[in-house]
Structure formats: structure tokens, C-alpha cells
Amino acid sequence: MPGEPVARSGALRRRxxxxxxxxxxxxxxxxxxxxxxxxxxxxxxSLSNWPLFGNxxxxxxxxxxxxxxxxxxxxSLLFTAKYTLIVTPIQILVGYLLAVFVRSHWTxxxxxxxxxxxxxxxxxAAAAYVFLxxxxxxxxxxxxxxxxxxxxxxxxxxxxxxxxxxxxTVILSSWKSVGVSMILFMAGMQAIPRDLxxxxxxxxxxxxxxxxxxxxxxxxRTFALVLVLTVxxxxxxFDQFYIMTRGGPQGQTVTxxxxxxxxxxxxxxxxxxxxxxxxxxALLVGITALQVRALRQEVEE
Amino acid sequence: xTASAPRGIARxxxxxxxxxxxxxxVALLFALPILASVSRSLVDTPGAIxxxxxxLFHLITDxxxxxxxxxxxLWTYAGNSAVVAIATAVGSAIIATLAGYALAxxxxxxxxxxxxxxxxxxMVPFQGILAPIFLILSALHLTNTLPGLILIYVVFQMPFSIxxxxxxxxxxxxxxxxxxxxxxxxxxxxxxxVMVPLAVPGVITVVLxxxxxxxxxxxxxxxxxxxxxxxxxxxxxxxxxxGVFGRxxxxxxxxxxxxxxLPSIIVFLFLQRYYTRGLIAGSVNS
Numbered sequence: 395m396p397g398e399p400v401a402r403s404g405a406l407r408r409r410x411x412x413x414x415x416x417x418x419x420x421x422x423x424x425x426x427x428x429x430x431x432x433x434x435x436x437x438x439x440s441l442s443n444w445p446l447f448g449n450x451x452x453x454x455x456x457x458x459x460x461x462x463x464x465x466x467x468x469x470s471l472l473f474t475a476k477y478t479l480i481v482t483p484i485q486i487l488v489g490y491l492l493a494v495f496v497r498s499h500w501t502x503x504x505x506x507x508x509x510x511x512x513x514x515x516x517x518x519a520a521a522a523y524v525f526l527x528x529x530x531x532x533x534x535x536x537x538x539x540x541x542x543x544x545x546x547x548x549x550x551x552x553x554x555x556x557x558x559x560x561x562x563t564v565i566l567s568s569w570k571s572v573g574v575s576m577i578l579f580m581a582g583m584q585a586i587p588r589d590l591x592x593x594x595x596x597x598x599x600x601x602x603x604x605x606x607x608x609x610x611x612x613x614x615r616t617f618a619l620v621l622v623l624t625v626x627x628x629x630x631x632f633d634q635f636y637i638m639t640r641g642g643p644q645g646q647t648v649t650x651x652x653x654x655x656x657x658x659x660x661x662x663x664x665x666x667x668x669x670x671x672x673x674x675x676a677l678l679v680g681i682t683a684l685q686v687r688a689l690r691q692e693v694e695e
Numbered sequence: 696x697t698a699s700a701p702r703g704i705a706r707x708x709x710x711x712x713x714x715x716x717x718x719x720x721v722a723l724l725f726a727l728p729i730l731a732s733v734s735r736s737l738v739d740t741p742g743a744i745x746x747x748x749x750x751l752f753h754l755i756t757d758x759x760x761x762x763x764x765x766x767x768x769l770w771t772y773a774g775n776s777a778v779v780a781i782a783t784a785v786g787s788a789i790i791a792t793l794a795g796y797a798l799a800x801x802x803x804x805x806x807x808x809x810x811x812x813x814x815x816x817x818m819v820p821f822q823g824i825l826a827p828i829f830l831i832l833s834a835l836h837l838t839n840t841l842p843g844l845i846l847i848y849v850v851f852q853m854p855f856s857i858x859x860x861x862x863x864x865x866x867x868x869x870x871x872x873x874x875x876x877x878x879x880x881x882x883x884x885x886x887x888x889v890m891v892p893l894a895v896p897g898v899i900t901v902v903l904x905x906x907x908x909x910x911x912x913x914x915x916x917x918x919x920x921x922x923x924x925x926x927x928x929x930x931x932x933x934x935x936x937x938g939v940f941g942r943x944x945x946x947x948x949x950x951x952x953x954x955x956x957l958p959s960i961i962v963f964l965f966l967q968r969y970y971t972r973g974l975i976a977g978s979v980n981s
Contacts, residue, residue: 413882414801421794421813421853428850429816432827439827495718500711508967509722512729515963515970516956517911519929523952524732526936527945535731569728574974581975619978630822633913637933651822651914658826659918667826675823 436668444665457669466645467670470653471677477560477649478628484568485624486617489575494605496576497583507580511573518633521570526638529553529562536562556646559639563647566634571627575620582616583609618689622682629678650674729956736949771924772931773954776910779841779927780958783848783909784902787856790849791901792894795860796886800872810861817854821847825918832919839921847919848909856901859976863897864890900973903966907959928955 443453461467496507513521528536529552540546545558552558586609594604632651635641641648641656648656654674658667798810821828828847829838837843867890875889891898913929920926926934932951935944963970 410801410882411803414797414803414806417793417797417801418809420790421857422809424790424846424850425813425816425853428828428831428846429819429824432824432831433819435827435830436824439830492721495714495721500714502715503718506718506722508964509725511967512960512963513725515907515911515959516729517907517913517929517959519911519913519932520952520955520959521728523932523936523948523955524728527732527735527949528728530945533735535727569725577971577974578978581978616978626820630820632822636917637913637936654822655825655914655918659829664826664830671823671826675819678820678823679818 436671439665439668440672441669442665444663444668446662446664450665453665457666458673460666461669461673464670466648466653467650469645470648470650471674473646473648474629474631474650477564477631478625480560480564481567481628482621482624484564485572485575486620488568488572489620490579492572492576493579493583494609497580507576510576513570514573516570518570519637521566522634522637525562525566525634529638536565553639554643556643559642559647563631563634563638566638567628567631571624575624578616578620579613582613586612614689618685621689622685625685626678626682629674629681732949732956733953736946736953769951769954772926772928775841775925776928776955777958779845779848779916780906780909782841782845783852784906786845786849787852787905788898788902790853791856791860792891792898794853794857795862795894795897796864796890798857799861799864800867800890810857813857814854816851821851822914825914829918838919839925841920841925844916844919844927845909847915848905848912852901852905852908855904855973855977859897859901859973860894862976863894867893896969896972899966900969900976903962903969904973906962910955910959 440457441452441454443451443456492510496503496510516524525536528534531537531549531551534552537552540552540558541548546552546555552562590608591604594608599607630651631649632655635647635649635652636655639647641652650670651674654667654670657663657670794813798806832838832843832847835843837846871889871893872885875885880889911929912927913933916927916930917933920930928951932948932955935948935951
């Protein structure tokens with residue numbers, strides 16, 4: 395192990411171990427109180443009827459049974475899935491293309507990288523407020539654009555149309571997160587030895603072929619990472635939906651987390667919310683595991 | 696050099712020019728939303744009939760003044776966000792430095808397990824366990840307080856922070872430690888005077904990420920804070936947007952957003968390198 399201390403005699407060793415544990419105490423205490431206990435608590439909650447005020451009753455698997463019959467929950471899962479399936483390819487593709495642009499060194503590339511990455515650091519809430527301006531009827535840039543493209547009549551609100559609302563949130567999320575894929579891809583690409591490209595050039599391979607046969611295969615691991623991160627992030631999307639659409643025209647843009655939030659903190663059915671959270675988490679873990687397994691096979695080929 | 700060298704150079708120059716053109720066009724596209732927001736924030740409502748308000752003719756800063764007075768006042772909200780962000784940054788740095796050092800330089804039999812344990816919050820996203828966390832805060836009488844929120848933020852920044860600090864410490868050569876020990880350093884001295892100065896890049900990365908997280912986070916703040924006076928900026932702006940303080944004024948909302956975005960942008964521009972390092976370090980782990 396790197397940095398492994400020199401072997402010491404028993405007493406000194408024990409004292410060092412004790413100091414080590416002491417140094418870890420703050421982190422472990424915080425972890426236990428604010429994470430492990432809540433996690434365990436949530437399990438218990440999901441099996442109870444747990445209103446914010448009032449009596450807590452054990453309810454067995456009732457919450458889970460309710461969840462299965464909860465149309466809004468399933469609709470939110472479906473919508474979240476739809477949203478994820480749209481956003482992910484965009485992020486990966488655009489991130490890759492941008493990375494191709496900014497991976498080499500040319501004058502000013504640093505500035506471009508910074509601009510492309512800037513939306514990442516402002517937070518989803520700020521991004522949502524910014525995009526609210528863009529969809530304002532009459533003055534918003536997106537509003538003007540959509541009218542120009544014939545996507546909507548001049549007098550209709552973008553956010554009143556479920557499809558357009560989805561389009562706007564997709565644009566927002568892509569704009570905001572593409573920088574991360576870009577940097578990750580860039581790092582992966584920069585690890586590829588230049589000789590490979592030079593050899594290919596000598597052999598007469600053109601740009602597209604070089605990308606296809608050298609870059610793409612060699613950034614598989616990065617691709618896997620970007621995929622996992624993008625999917626996980628999209629499954630947990632909340633801020634932009636709460637702020638921009640509030641669940642959209644008649645609940646048609648409700649994401650899973652938005653529904654869980656509503657159940658837990660607007661309707662105060664904490665037990666039920668806990669059960670829904672568990673289901674969502676199970677799905678998330680499952681999907682991530684599937685991705686990892688599928689991608690591991692790919693990478694090994 | 697082949698006989699077609701001049702043509703080759705011309706083609707390359709054209710290629711370079713094209714690259715700049717495309718890159719700039721894309722950059723404009725990326726900057727557009729923020730620019731639109733800034734421009735909208737400088738315009739009074741009536742003047743907003745025009746699609747892209749002409750900043751030169753309408754440089755009214757009324758919106759910024761109005762924002763200051765909305766609700767409990769912009770400075771209160773920004774101040775709350777600042778307190779939360781800075782406290783999260785400092786708390787994360789301290790906890791992660793202590794833990795990272797212990798894990799990297801003072802391993803014991805259960806170290807590996809402890810490390811994995813400390814990484815588990817990465818697998819359980821905070822959006823998933825909101826309700827029980829709220830109840831715990833309730834039991835600690837910390838709901839609706841900034842410290843309560845800070846605790847949550849620090850816990851969920853911990854995995855990444857500890858990971859970074861552990862890596863940073865691991866890469867410090869053993870010889871330095873051994874030399875310090877030979878010089879009679881105690882653990883405290885070793886840590887504070889020898890190790891930490893060498894781990895400053897890692898600390899900066901941790902502080903940067905934690906600060907941005909604390910400053911930008913929305914859902915947690917929405918749930919934990921109930922009193923107007925304690926709201927952080929993202930949540931306060933939400934109230935502006937939903938008209939809680941009266942008619943929705945987009946100029947004011949954008950002014951508030953610009954104020955919310957500015958620190959993030961400035962901090963990022965100055966510390967870009969550290970942000971990228973953190974991102975890549977995190978990806979190597981996966």
C-alpha cells in the first residue's frame with residue numbers, strides 16, 4: 395500500500411492505530427448520525443404509516459402495495475425514463491464532439507473550454523431561473539426560436555405544452571451538464587498515445603476513420619463512466635422540474651423525485667414517501683449495476 | 696516537404712480558421728442563456744417587449760435595487776447562502792483532511808472497510824433519503840436552521856472530499872514522513888506542519904467543490920428551511936418566481952439569478968484547474 399508506515403513495535407503501533415481512529419471519528423460520527431441512521435430509519439419508515447404529526451403505526455407492506463397501485467408514481471417513473479433516454483445520448487454525443495474540439499492545444503482553447511464548462515458550476519436552480527427568461531412569451535429567446543421554427547403558435551406558452559416543456563428541460567440539462575462529459579472525454583482522449591494517430595495518418599487514414607478506429611475504442615472506459623453518471627443524474631432530476639414546470643401541464647412532467655418530494659413534504663406521508671424512495675433507489679442501483687456489467691464485458695473484448 | 700507543401704499549409708490554415716469559427720459559434724450558443732439573463736436583469740419590465748433588450752439604452756439598475764428589498768432582502772439570502780457554502784467548505788476540508796490522512800498514512804486493519812463505508816453516501820443519493828434525514832434533524836432540533844443544512848451538505852460531500860484527500864496524502868512520499876519522524880515530530884506536528892502544506896492542492900479542490908455545492912444546492916434547502924429569514928438564495932429566488940412576494944417580476948428574478956451565478960462563475964474561473972483535477976480524479980476511481 396502506498397504510504398504504508400514503517401513497521402513499529404506493538405505499543406507504538408497500538409497508539410498510532412488509536413490516533414488513526416481518533417482522526418476518523420468526526421467523519422464516522424457524521425456518517426452514522428446523518429446517513430447510516432437515516433438509512434435504517436427509512437427502512438422502518440417504509441413499513442409504517444408515518445404522518446408528520448400524529449401517531450405512527452406499523453403498516454407492514456401496505457406502503458409498497460399502495461406504490462404498485464399509484465398511477466402517478468408509475469407515470470413519474472415513465473416520464474423520468476423518457477427524459478433519461480433523451481438526455482443521455484445528447485450529453486454523450488455532444489460531450490464527445492466538444493472534447494474532440496478542445497483536446498488539443500491551440501491558442502485560446504482554454505477560454506473555449508471554460509465557456510463550455512461554465513454552465514456546470516452555476517447549479518440547476520440558477521440554470522432553471524435563467525431558462526425561465528428564455529421561455530417567456532414575447533421576449534424569451536427560446537420562445538422566439540420555437541415560433542420561428544413553427545413549433546408553436548405565438549400565443550401559446552411553451553411550458554403549457556408537455557412536449558415543448560420536455561424539450562426545454564432537455565435543452566437545459568444538456569446545456570448544463572455537457573461540460574462534464576466533455577472534460578471526462580477529453581481526459582480519456584489525451585491519454586491516447588500520439589503515435590497511434592501519427593501512424594494512422596501515415597497510412598492515409600482521414601480524420602473520421604482515425605476517430606472511429608483509434609479514439610472511440612480507446613475511450614470506452616470513459617464512455618462507460620459518462621453513461622453511468624448521466625443516467626444516474628437524470629434519474630434523480632428535480633430542481634429544474636420543480637422550478638420551471640412544477641410538474642408541468644397537468645402533471646405531465648413529474649419526475650420520480652418530484653413525486654417523492656410531493657408525497658413526503660407536501661402531503662406529509664413520510665412512510666409512503668420512504669417506500670417510494672426505496673423503490674427508486676433499488677431501480678437506480680439495479681440500472682447502474684446492469685450498465686456496469688454490460689460495459690465491463692464490452693471493455694474486455 | 697512534398698511539392699504540395701504550400702497547398703497543405705493553406706489547407707491547414709483554413710482548417711484552423713474554421714475551427715475558431717465553429718468554436719466561437721458554439722461558445723456564443725453556450726453563453727447565450729447567461730447573457731440573456733444578465734440583459735433581462737438590466738431592463739425594466741415595460742421595456743421587455745423587445746426580444747433582446749437593448750442594454751445600452753435601458754441600463755436601469757432598478758431591478759437590482761428591487762432585488763435587494765424583496766422579502767427579507769437580497770443580502771440576507773445571499774448571506775445565508777454564503778454562510779452555508781463557506782461552512783460546508785471549511786467543514787468538509789477539516790473532516791476530509793483528518794480522515795484522508797488517517798486512511799492514507801495511518802492504516803490499520805479495518806481501514807479499507809472504513810474507507811468503503813465512508814464512500815457509501817455516493818451510492819445512496821441524498822434525494823433518496825430526504826424524509827428520514829429531516830426526522831433526524833428534527834430530533835436534533837436543527838430543522839429550519841442553517842447549521843442543520845450545513846450538516847447535511849458536509850455529509851454528502853464527504854465521500855468525494857475524503858477520496859480526494861486520501862489520494863493527495865497517498866502521493867506524498869514516505870521519505871518526508873520518515874524524515875519528520877527522525878526530527879522528532881509528533882502526530883499533530885506532522886499533520887499540521889508537514890503534511891497539510893503539501894496537500895494544499897487537494898484541500899483547494901475539496902473546498903471548491905464543497906463551496907459550489909453549498910452555494911447552489913436547492914432541494915435540501917427547500918426542505919430544511921421554513922422561515923423566510925433563513926432561506927438560501929436559490930430557494931428565495933423560487934419565491935420570487937412563484938410570486939409569493941407579489942407579482943412575478945422577471946427582471947428582479949434575473950437580477951437575483953445573476954447574483955446567484957456570479958460567485959460560482961468567479962470562483963470557477965479562478966480555480967478551474969482544481970475543478971478539472973477533481974473531476975478527473977473522481978473518474979479514475981470509477
